[in-house]
Amino acid sequence: MLDRDEDILQAAEDWKKAGRGVALATVVETWGSAPRPAGSSLAINDEGTFLGSVSGGCVEGAVVTEALDVISSGQPKLLEFGVADETAFNVGLSCGGTIRIFVEKVG
Amino acid sequence: MDLKTLAELNAERAARRPAFVVTEIDNGAQRLVKASDLAGDPLRNELAKQLRMGKSAMIEADGKKLFVNVYAPTAKLVIIGAVHISQALAPLARALGYDVTVVDPRTAFASPERFPDVSLVAEWPDVALPPLNVDHYTAFVAVTHDPKIDDPALLHAFERDCFYIGALGSRKTHAKRVDRLKAQGATDANIASIHAPIGLPIGAISPGEVAVAIMAQITAQLRLPKESAA
Structure with a gap:
């Protein structure tokens, strides 16, 4: 009910209608002190422009890279970031939680 | 997608x-x-x-x-009355994520100095309310104590299926209000939908405490299953 992600999905629609490749990344599961709740989303276009947040800034860079992959392949991906995962730690979810992010192409 | x-x-x-x-x-x-x-x-x-x-x-x-x-749509809070309680209620509701609008035709009350950063409409309810698109995802509170302002506002809220309606006033004040509203066509179901006295009974005295009592009651109405909301 208290959804303030108002313009993210509209931006995704507008980008797509303007002919851009677009992906949506959505937090689907969280454990521990994850910074953003399930349902938080990020819209990414094929220029690497993004809107919204899935972690308050910790892993957006990595998500955008994966999203560009999803835009070219069309195959959805489930990403996981957390301190237990060394790679993920490198990209910096330093808040101690774990999050799973579903990345899908808009098409 | x-x-x-x-x-x-x-x-x-x-x-x-x-x-x-x-x-x-x-x-x-x-x-x-x-x-x-x-x-x-x-x-x-x-x-x-x-x-x-x-x-x-x-x-x-x-x-x-x-x-x-x-x-889910962003919840709205419409406050009828730019009174002292509203000055505490508006920022609290905003912190809880509501889009807040304060309506009061009395410009001495509805001044930006008293309500910084709040959407303020200094008009009578019949002019102010229709453009606000009051709907099911709206909590509606009437706190002016003035029947000329509160009553038409409440009648408007009844038509819009607000998830919460509350009105300030003692049981005695409320009984008089019920008589007036019924005389203007309010149904028993309309009357039963009003939370009055407004707010959860937490012994609130100061405007800030009354605001907490009101927002707690609105939260319960929003989040709890119907039968267990106060």
Whole structure:
């Protein structure tokens, strides 16, 4: 009910209608002190422009890279970031939680 | 997500109607459930519960892992009366995520100095309320103590299916209000929908405490199943 992600999905629609490749990344599961709740989303276009947040800034860079992959392949991906995962730690979810992010192409 | 699904979802959101996107995580299969189709949906109980909690989450159904993303309209709070209580209520409601509008035709009360950063309408309810699109996702409180302002506002709220309606005043004041509203056509169900005296009984005295009591009651109405809300 208290959804303030108002313009993210509209931006995704507008980008797509303007002919851009677009992906949506959505937090689907969280454990521990994850910074953003399930349902938080990020819209990414094929220029690497993004809107919204899935972690308050910790892993957006990595998500955008994966999203560009999803835009070219069309195959959805489930990403996981957390301190237990060394790679993920490198990209910096330093808040101690774990999050799973579903990345899908808009098409 | 299909562009068609996304466009439909955005249209529902723009119209302030709740919607759900159910995604099968293993293969990306996806469907949009509009509020109007909720009653006939196989997942209606889970979806209704998640809507009430305003919570998106993974669920399991028929052995499938599904992500249910809930898109609920931002709740609005309409406050009739730019009074002392409202000065505490407006910022508290904003902190809780509500879009807040204060309505009071008395310009001495409805001044930006008293209500910084709040949408303020210094008009009578018959002029102020129609453009506000008061709807089900609106909590509506009348706190002026002045029947000329509160009564027409409450009559408007009755027509709009607000999830919460509250009116300030003692039991005695409220009894008089009930008589006046009934004389103007309010039904028993309309009257029963008013929370009065307003707010949870926490012994509130100061405007800030009254604001807490009101927002606690609104929160309960929003989040608890119907039968257990105060």
